[in-house]
Amino acid sequence: MDKNDHAAVRAVLAGDKEAYGALxxxxxxxxxxxxxxxxxxxxxxxxxxxxxxxxxxxxxxSFESRADFGTWxxxxxxxxxxxxxxxxxxxxxxxxxxxxxxxxxxVQVADLAVGPDRLxxxxxxxxxxxxxxxxxxxxxxxxxxxxxxxxxxxEEIAAALEIQANAAKQAVxxxxxxxxxxxxxLMVRI
Amino acid sequence: xxxxxxxxxxxxxxxxxxxxxxTRQHLKACAExxxxxxxxxxxxxxxxxxxxxxxxxxxxxxxxxxLSRSLPAYEARKRSWLSGxxxxxxxxxxxxxxxxxxxxxxxxxxEQRQAQTTAAVHPQQTQxxxxxxxxxxxxxxxxxxxxxxxxxxxxxxxxDADSAEMVSPLRDEARGLxxxxxxxxxxxxxxxxxxxxxxxxRLDHVLGELANQPGGLNSATIARLQEEMNANGLLFEVRVLxxxxxxxxxxxxxxxxxxxx
Numbered sequence: 001m002d003k004n005d006h007a008a009v010r011a012v013l014a015g016d017k018e019a020y021g022a023l024x025x026x027x028x029x030x031x032x033x034x035x036x037x038x039x040x041x042x043x044x045x046x047x048x049x050x051x052x053x054x055x056x057x058x059x060x061x062s063f064e065s066r067a068d069f070g071t072w073x074x075x076x077x078x079x080x081x082x083x084x085x086x087x088x089x090x091x092x093x094x095x096x097x098x099x100x101x102x103x104x105x106x107v108q109v110a111d112l113a114v115g116p117d118r119l120x121x122x123x124x125x126x127x128x129x130x131x132x133x134x135x136x137x138x139x140x141x142x143x144x145x146x147x148x149x150x151x152x153x154x155e156e157i158a159a160a161l162e163i164q165a166n167a168a169k170q171a172v173x174x175x176x177x178x179x180x181x182x183x184x185x186l187m188v189r190i
Numbered sequence: 191x192x193x194x195x196x197x198x199x200x201x202x203x204x205x206x207x208x209x210x211x212x213t214r215q216h217l218k219a220c221a222e223x224x225x226x227x228x229x230x231x232x233x234x235x236x237x238x239x240x241x242x243x244x245x246x247x248x249x250x251x252x253x254x255x256x257l258s259r260s261l262p263a264y265e266a267r268k269r270s271w272l273s274g275x276x277x278x279x280x281x282x283x284x285x286x287x288x289x290x291x292x293x294x295x296x297x298x299x300x301e302q303r304q305a306q307t308t309a310a311v312h313p314q315q316t317q318x319x320x321x322x323x324x325x326x327x328x329x330x331x332x333x334x335x336x337x338x339x340x341x342x343x344x345x346x347x348x349x350d351a352d353s354a355e356m357v358s359p360l361r362d363e364a365r366g367l368x369x370x371x372x373x374x375x376x377x378x379x380x381x382x383x384x385x386x387x388x389x390x391x392r393l394d395h396v397l398g399e400l401a402n403q404p405g406g407l408n409s410a411t412i413a414r415l416q417e418e419m420n421a422n423g424l425l426f427e428v429r430v431l432x433x434x435x436x437x438x439x440x441x442x443x444x445x446x447x448x449x450x451x
Contacts, residue, residue, distance in 0.1 A: 017263040024257065025250030032249070036242035045242070049253055057261050129237055147204055148234065172204070173197045180233050 005069040012060060020060075024053050027070055031077045037145045038081035038138075040130065048084055052077035071156070078146075078160040082138050132182040136175050143168055144175035194223045199230050332377075335370050336432040339393055342367060343425040346400070347416060357407045364400030371397055389427045396424065 005026070011019035028049055035048035056063075056073045063072055133141055139161060146152040146160060158168035194202075194216055202213050217224050342363050349360060375390040396415055403411050419425060 013264050015263050015265060017258065017261060020261070021251070021254040021258065024254040028250035028253045029245055032245055033242040037239070040240075042243055050256060053253065053257055054261075057257070060264070126238060126240060129239060133239065148237070149239065169201070173200055176200050176230075176234070177196060179237065180230070183233070183237075 006065060009060060009063060009065070009069060012057075020053075020057055023069060023073075027073055028053070030070070031073065034074065034077055034150065035081050037149055038078065038142050039085055040134070044084055045081075048077060048080045051080045055080065071159070075160045075162075078142060079162070082142060082161075085138055128183060129179075132179050135182065136178055139163070140171050140175040140178070143171035144179070147172045193220060194226070196226075196230070199223070199227050202227065203230055203234060332374050333432065333435045335367065335374050336428055336435070338363070338367055339371070339397075340425065340428050340432060342400075343396070343419060343428060346396075346412070347419060347425060349412060349416075352409050357412065360412075361400055361403075361407055364397045365402075368394070368397045368401050386431060389424070389431055392422060392424050393428065 005023060008019045008023050012023075031049045031052055032045055035045035035052075036042060039045050039048060052073060055076050059076075063069070133144075136144065142161060143157050146157045147154075152160070154165050154169050154172075157172070158165040161168060161171075163171075194213060198213055202210075202217070217227055342360065345363075346360060349357070371390055371394050375387060375394060378386040378390055396419065399411065399415055400407065
């Protein structure tokens with residue numbers, strides 16, 4: 001554990017509330033990136049960061065001094081982000097529609113038969129990938145994001161999602177499989 | 191030759207080529223799996239997701255500013271021996287001791303209140319000696335005693351000293367009242383009532399003369415007693431005391447009880 005983090009935690013528990021500010025400043029950027037990748041929304045990501053640090057403060061007495069504060073607060077942020085997107089029910093309830101309608105939680109699927117000049121537009125490709133990501137379950141998307149973008153190990157993913165290591169590995173497999181299948185036509189054309 | 195599954199290829203990809211030795215050897219030997227592995231790598235490498243918007247250096251401070259107002263400070267941990275198991279044990283023992291003492295005193299208080307309640311319901315029984323339950327108990331009620339004494343004095347005042355028929359009942363009544371009067375007098379001394387004590391003293395003298403006159407009551411003795419009674423106003427005094435008793439009872443000072451023997 002980071003000695004500075006360790007000292008800050010002890011100071012907070014001894015009554016120095018301001019010491020928690022140092023922990024927030026040190027870990028907030030990383031938590032924001034994580035939250036944004038899970039929620040896909042800047043406002044939600046900021047809310048997740050605040051909620052994670054709030055929960056962390058409230059549970060600080062249960063934090064084991066041998067653990068790493070960064071990893072611990074990271075897990076809390078993952079849980080907060082999952083709670084938030086779970087509340088939005090973006091994945092399972094998303095339906096295919098002719099036009100994208102955020103209020104109805106409907107997304108527009110790009111027509112794969114359109115010409116390559118259109119598909120080659122990076123914005124379109126990115127939108128397709130984002131849509132494919134949103135069609136994953138929250139666990140799959142978070143597991144894939146932690147693996148693919150945050151370079152987390154299987155054990156770290158399992159800890160963050162509070163699941164078994166094998167379940168975390170399977171979640172990454174399913175996410176990659178679904179993404180490749182959904183984006184295969186696009187990949188071929190590229 | 192058994193080809194690698196997609197799962198094994200994915201695991202190999204994310205292990206940065208440092209996966210199982212068997213998988214690496216297979217990829218070297220199997221062109222088909224190597225091609226699949228290359229395709230997987232290409233697909234995953236092509237996946238470009240939106241990078242999170244950048245946050246300036248003061249972002250963390252802003253987060254803390256928004257949080258700090260709603261966070262209460264932790265109280266400093268006290269890790270003395272009192273907060274440990276010994277302290278807990280002592281606290282538990284003290285609580286048990288307090289519980290036992292509380293139960294004991296509550297029992298005592300309950301007994302006292304029960305006794306007071308009994309006295310209020312049966313005031314004439316309050317002076318019963320608890321230690322001698324087999325002893326005959328005579329309850330003397332002051333008000334009754336004064337009533338009877340008043341009637342006796344009235345009879346004495348108006349009796350014909352020469353009539354033996356009138357004298358004999360006076361003597362018998364006086365004997366009956368004499369013991370009760372002494373009890374009432376003792377009780378009057380206990381409750382420190384000088385007026386009552388003095389009146390009962392005078393009454394005792396008259397009752398004694400009536401009950402124990404050697405050779406029996408004669409006209410001379412009755413006449414003397416009538417003169418004394420008229421002179422010292424004993425009858426009036428007894429009436430005053432008799433009329434005083436209801437007021438004192440209403441005031442909570444119960445003097446209707448003369449005493450017990």
